[in-house]
Amino acid sequence: MNLDPNETEQAFRTEVRAFVEQSLPDDIRQTVLNGRELGKDDYLRWQRILHQRGWGAPGWPKAFGGTGWTALQKHIFDEETTTAGAPGQVAFGLHMVAPVIMAFGTPEQQQRFLPRILTGEDWWCQGYSEPGSGSDLASLKMRATLSPDGKNYVLNGQKTWNTLGQHADWIFCLVRTNTEGRQQAGISFVLVDMKSPGITVRPIIMLDGGHEINDVFFDNVIVPVSDRIGEENRGWSYAKFLLGHERTGLALIGQSKRALKRLKMIAKFEQANGKPLVEDQRFRDRMARAEIDLTALDITMMLLLSVDESKPLGPEVSMLKIRGTEILQVLTELTMQACGHAALASLPQALKPGWEGVPIGHIYTPPVAGWYFNMRKLSIFGGSNEIQKNIISQMILGL
Amino acid sequence: MNLNLSDEQLALKETLRRFVAKDYSFKTRHDIIHSEEGISAAHWAQFAELGLLALPFAEAHGGLGGNAVDTMLVMEAIGSGLMVEPYLATVVLAGGLVQDAGTEAQKNALLPNIADGSLRMAFAHYEPGGRYEMSQVSLRAERLADGYALDGVKTFVLHGAQAAKLVVSAQDGAGLSMFIVDSEADGVSVRGYVTQDNLRAAEITFNAVKVGAAALLGAAGDAEPAILRALDAANAALCAEAVGAMDALNQATLEYLKTRKQFGVAIGSFQALQHRMVDMFTAATQARSMAILASIRVASGTTEERRWACAAAKVLVSESARLVGQQAVQLHGGMGVTDELSVSHYFKRLTCICASFGDADYHLDYVSSRLLAA
Ligand SMILES: Cc1cc2nc3c(=O)[nH]c(=O)nc-3n(C[C@H](O)[C@H](O)[C@H](O)COP(=O)(O)OP(=O)(O)OC[C@H]3O[C@@H](n4cnc5c(N)ncnc54)[C@H](O)[C@@H]3O)c2cc1C
Numbered sequence: 001m002n003l004d005p006n007e008t009e010q011a012f013r014t015e016v017r018a019f020v021e022q023s024l025p026d027d028i029r030q031t032v033l034n035g036r037e038l039g040k041d042d043y044l045r046w047q048r049i050l051h052q053r054g055w056g057a058p059g060w061p062k063a064f065g066g067t068g069w070t071a072l073q074k075h076i077f078d079e080e081t082t083t084a085g086a087p088g089q090v091a092f093g094l095h096m097v098a099p100v101i102m103a104f105g106t107p108e109q110q111q112r113f114l115p116r117i118l119t120g121e122d123w124w125c126q127g128y129s130e131p132g133s134g135s136d137l138a139s140l141k142m143r144a145t146l147s148p149d150g151k152n153y154v155l156n157g158q159k160t161w162n163t164l165g166q167h168a169d170w171i172f173c174l175v176r177t178n179t180e181g182r183q184q185a186g187i188s189f190v191l192v193d194m195k196s197p198g199i200t201v202r203p204i205i206m207l208d209g210g211h212e213i214n215d216v217f218f219d220n221v222i223v224p225v226s227d228r229i230g231e232e233n234r235g236w237s238y239a240k241f242l243l244g245h246e247r248t249g250l251a252l253i254g255q256s257k258r259a260l261k262r263l264k265m266i267a268k269f270e271q272a273n274g275k276p277l278v279e280d281q282r283f284r285d286r287m288a289r290a291e292i293d294l295t296a297l298d299i300t301m302m303l304l305l306s307v308d309e310s311k312p313l314g315p316e317v318s319m320l321k322i323r324g325t326e327i328l329q330v331l332t333e334l335t336m337q338a339c340g341h342a343a344l345a346s347l348p349q350a351l352k353p354g355w356e357g358v359p360i361g362h363i364y365t366p367p368v369a370g371w372y373f374n375m376r377k378l379s380i381f382g383g384s385n386e387i388q389k390n391i392i393s394q395m396i397l398g399l
Numbered sequence: 400m401n402l403n404l405s406d407e408q409l410a411l412k413e414t415l416r417r418f419v420a421k422d423y424s425f426k427t428r429h430d431i432i433h434s435e436e437g438i439s440a441a442h443w444a445q446f447a448e449l450g451l452l453a454l455p456f457a458e459a460h461g462g463l464g465g466n467a468v469d470t471m472l473v474m475e476a477i478g479s480g481l482m483v484e485p486y487l488a489t490v491v492l493a494g495g496l497v498q499d500a501g502t503e504a505q506k507n508a509l510l511p512n513i514a515d516g517s518l519r520m521a522f523a524h525y526e527p528g529g530r531y532e533m534s535q536v537s538l539r540a541e542r543l544a545d546g547y548a549l550d551g552v553k554t555f556v557l558h559g560a561q562a563a564k565l566v567v568s569a570q571d572g573a574g575l576s577m578f579i580v581d582s583e584a585d586g587v588s589v590r591g592y593v594t595q596d597n598l599r600a601a602e603i604t605f606n607a608v609k610v611g612a613a614a615l616l617g618a619a620g621d622a623e624p625a626i627l628r629a630l631d632a633a634n635a636a637l638c639a640e641a642v643g644a645m646d647a648l649n650q651a652t653l654e655y656l657k658t659r660k661q662f663g664v665a666i667g668s669f670q671a672l673q674h675r676m677v678d679m680f681t682a683a684t685q686a687r688s689m690a691i692l693a694s695i696r697v698a699s700g701t702t703e704e705r706r707w708a709c710a711a712a713k714v715l716v717s718e719s720a721r722l723v724g725q726q727a728v729q730l731h732g733g734m735g736v737t738d739e740l741s742v743s744h745y746f747k748r749l750t751c752i753c754a755s756f757g758d759a760d761y762h763l764d765y766v767s768s769r770l771l772a773a
Contacts, residue, residue: 129733132660133661134661134732134733135661135662135666135732136661136662136663139661139662139663160733161733204737204739205737205738205739206736206737206738206743207728207736207737207738207743207744207746207747209738213733270530271528271529271530272530272532273530273532273535274532274535277530280760282760282763282764283760286760336750336754337754337758337760340530340531340754340758341525341531341554341555341754341755342527342554342555343595343754344555344594344595344596344600344751344754344755345592345593345594345595345600346592346593346594346595346597347592360554360592360602361527369595369750370595372750373595373736373743373746373747373750374736376725376728376729376735376736376746377736379729380728380729380732380733380735380736381733384729384732385729386669386671386672389671390671
């Protein structure tokens with residue numbers, strides 16, 4: 001065993017690094033690294049740049065215009081782009097609906113939707129959760145009834161917690177097409193144009209004051225049956241496929257590495273007792289523990305990536321999600337702690353890109369508290385950490 | 400030993416409970432925090448009417464002669480109602496310092512006005528870059544023929560922009576001293592800001608601010624013991640506030656566990672969540688014990704006892720507040736991270752309490768250092 005990258009791996013890393021160095025627009029890099037607010041256009045610009053390089057879809061097979069990379073290459077790509085300050089690629093189209101369309105969509109659907117995801121022309125959002133159906137997703141109620149001529153579905157109901165739905169052109173939804181029998185067996189997977197009459201998007205303001213989630217209401221929204229994926233009432237299995245598809249999921253290793261680097265910088269800069277905070281043993285130990293935890297997760301990830309790719313990863317992904325989210329949460333908490341009471345000042349204007357006012361504290365201080373608050377979501381979404389533990393205890397441990 | 404509240408204290412507790420329930424709804428608070436000033440004059444007047452603003456001051460100065468245990472009851476109610484009025488800044492900190500270190504004339508001039516609600520004050524002590532260190536004061540007080548000139552910057556002045564007068568710590572030739580300064584005085588510029596938990600604070604710059612000799616609060620160069628007492632009282636008060644907030648948050652979370660259904664059952668039927676909830680209640684109970692200890696020591700302990708108890712309480716209360724705050728959000732699922740529910744507001748207040756007037760690490764350092772001394 002050794003950890004030395006082989007030549008191809010090293011060459012690949014160098015290539016990605018050089019590309020990001022050269023191609024990531026500086027204003028976007030600054031916005032990301034300084035924790036400012038990213039706009040829709042920032043995501044789109046970066047997606048176009050990646051697409052031009054042929055790297056628009058790191059997770060897709062070549063046949064669909066993807067890179068055809070191995071899981072390890074994807075991991076390296078993610079780590080390099082993230083630590084350099086690139087915005088994450090919006091996952092809903094690229095990583096969530098696209099694999100489903102590839103696996104279960106018709107050739108027409110594939111031709112119609114996939115290229116526009118690659119270029120960023122279509123922004124997708126995910127319509128799974130409902131007010132009464134979060135962890136228990138299969139209980140979802142939003143109805144899709146067939147029109148008398150059998151050509152259209154009529155959608156009525158509500159989706160919620162819809163991430164960045166305010167930017168979206170399309171939403172993929174799980175809807176109820178059958179109310180009898182097993183709940184899971186009455187769900188269909190449909191693609192809905194957000195411009196359809198009858199859709200209302202209402203912002204949900206989060207605890208940090210930001211607008212990144214929404215309620216989406218459906219009032220007699222017409223969806224052509226041809227925009228259903230696969231068979232009626234089989235939507236649950238397509239959604240499950242999606243969950244199994246993500247190997248590296250929410251381990252957030254790139255983000256945590258970036259956060260740790262930033263924390264180290266801040267801890268050198270902040271003063272405690274007339275010395276840099278990093279010289280405070282108590283605080284330094286906390287950073288050290290986070291670093292150890294992150295390293296353990298990183299190696300765990302490498303071990304998983306070394307497993308033959310044809311074998312689907314199962315519940316191990318749950319472990320990555322639990323530890324990955326916990327570690328990033330701790331790092332954001334430590335970053336806030338490092339800033340002392342200056343972190344308590346709320347300066348929403350200081351989160352806008354290009355703000356050049358005088359902060360309370362230092363230039364890095366204004367976003368830190370909101371970042372910590374916002375990141376509480378990590379252990380709630382994508383299958384809450386409690387649900388992930390249920391999966392591990394049932395599927396791995398057999399309890 | 401008697402750990403029971405007196406009849407008067409029980410009555411006060413009940414009055415406060417009713418006040419929060421009737422007059423300080425989450426909606427009322429919402430309107431207050433989004434107002435220009437960020438605090439409510441009407442509610443402040445009610446505080447005065449209820450005698451809360453007079454509570455800890457001596458009867459001779461318009462007060463009610465209460466002590467830190469009474470303050471604890473008020474702060475607990477402030478925590479449970481997430482009240483944003485400047486009780487800590489005005490009554491506990493600045494008022495406490497005047498009562499503690501002031502001359503008869505200063506007490507007569509200020510305390511009755513605090514007590515009747517007409518004067519709000521704040522304590523300007525921490526400085527940029529000084530973190531929580533109480534002795535890191537570099538604001539200069541230059542001796543003049545007829546008084547002093549103050550130069551320097553104070554930060555995290557709680558409710559500094561809502562105060563007419565400030566108690567300002569400064570270095571004069573003799574050492575650490577305190578001055579009473581009008582917020583409107585020439586050379587004082589106040590940059591008020593909203594805090595992450597929707598309170599108000601300010602960064603205040605003093606530029607050749609002239610004050611008379613009578614502005615000196617306490618003996619020149621001898622302010623440290625009084626400041627330490629005030630900061631301990633503030634931390635004891637914050638611990639009580641945190642306890643009030645944790646209780647409210649635990650109640651809300653318990654209610655949610657009983658009513659939110661997933662998989663056809665109340666989520667409170669999942670043992671993982673039951674145990675989590677038990678941990679949260681245990682943490683809040685232990686926090687309450689330490690908040691009580693701190694208040695008793697502020698009321699009547701020796702310096703050693705007081706300092707130890709306040710530091711130890713802040714450590715344990717901060718750790719409890721972290722657990723209760725984070726887990727209340729977690730157990731509410733998506734609802735927990737919305738601005739709409741009070742849950743996230745309690746979580747943010749608790750987070751900010753932990754980061755105010757010394758975080759857990761800072762206070763642990765003191766408790767830990769006493770082991771070496773023993
Ligand atoms: C910021 C954010 C963005 C999101 N974006 C999207 C999106 O774009 N699209 C989308 O469809 N959804 C999205 N979600 C929804 C997310 O998937 C749900 O919030 C999540 O599934 C939890 O559901 P819930 O909020 O209803 O909580 P609940 O399911 O009500 O859970 C409440 C608490 O109970 C616990 N719990 C529930 N069941 C069990 C059990 N069996 N055992 C132990 N504990 C249990 C949970 O872990 C949680 O702590 C988002 C959520 C957030 C917070």
